[in-house]
Amino acid sequence: MVITVFILRTELTKDCLIFNNRSMSFSKATDRSSTTVPWLAEMSANPWFSALPARDRNVLLTVSERIRLRPGEMLFRQGDTVAKSQGAFFGLARGHLRISSLHGGGKEAILAILEPGNWFGEISLIDGRPRTHDATAIGESDVLVLPRSVFDALMQQVQFARAISELLATRTRWLCGVLEDATLRTTRARVARRLLLLSHGDATLSASAKRLVPVSQDALAMMLGITRQTLNKELQAMVDSGILALGYRQIEIIEPAQLKNIGVG
Numbered sequence: 001m002v003i004t005v006f007i008l009r010t011e012l013t014k015d016c017l018i019f020n021n022r023s024m025s026f027s028k029a030t031d032r033s034s035t036t037v038p039w040l041a042e043m044s045a046n047p048w049f050s051a052l053p054a055r056d057r058n059v060l061l062t063v064s065e066r067i068r069l070r071p072g073e074m075l076f077r078q079g080d081t082v083a084k085s086q087g088a089f090f091g092l093a094r095g096h097l098r099i100s101s102l103h104g105g106g107k108e109a110i111l112a113i114l115e116p117g118n119w120f121g122e123i124s125l126i127d128g129r130p131r132t133h134d135a136t137a138i139g140e141s142d143v144l145v146l147p148r149s150v151f152d153a154l155m156q157q158v159q160f161a162r163a164i165s166e167l168l169a170t171r172t173r174w175l176c177g178v179l180e181d182a183t184l185r186t187t188r189a190r191v192a193r194r195l196l197l198l199s200h201g202d203a204t205l206s207a208s209a210k211r212l213v214p215v216s217q218d219a220l221a222m223m224l225g226i227t228r229q230t231l232n233k234e235l236q237a238m239v240d241s242g243i244l245a246l247g248y249r250q251i252e253i254i255e256p257a258q259l260k261n262i263g264v265g
Helices: 054-063 122-127 148-154 158-184 187-199 217-224 228-240 256-263
Strands: 009-012 017-020 065-069 074-076 088-094 097-102 108-114 134-137 141-147 244-247 250-253
Touching: 054 141, 054 148, 054 158, 088 122, 088 148, 108 217, 122 148, 122 158, 141 148, 158 187, 187 217, 187 228, 187 250, 187 256, 217 228, 228 244
Parallel strands: none
Antiparallel strands: 009 017, 065 141, 074 134, 088 141, 097 108, 097 134, 244 250
């Protein structure tokens, strides 16, 4: 899927962004009240987005175009090139996206599951290199598409550029943790720690945790790089201990403190 949004003139001022073309005109987007900004409640669940100034949050939401992905539809593929004048910054408003890589032998590695509120796709806009992974809709999903020209204009603001730097720093810490787990932890500890991450929204790193983690055992096995049989053995041991309960495409964390203790191993 290739999405191109043409912006004929972009003017960034301290108080507003003004966009003009034949089909749309946005003026003083930052003056909109919170009740009129689309998707504000859904996107504000994300700690990075909610920490942005109201002005920037309103611009991201009012200027973005919404697209709907069908289950299994790809937003972009690993290796897709992003021309200097094209590309976009994406926000997930509804549904879930699978961030993954597919190897030559057909084996898929799931890097993360994105939930509503996450913004992504900034790497290729910053370094100009191809997309680093696949982004696929797990179910029907709504994605907000912020044009490249608007992202570049926002990046001229020190506060927004710093926010993007903090977003990248958070993701780097998250990836370092995942890499450390893969090389230093036991299999059971890795399962426990990834479930805890998923309970906090995985890459979202939300401060609050969910007891019910919406993930299938197949997907969790692909995140950890282990077989479904190995994963089932580890999960069943924690079920027998009363720490977890297994459901259809979901895992309930009954004893988060005990799960955290297992993750130390």
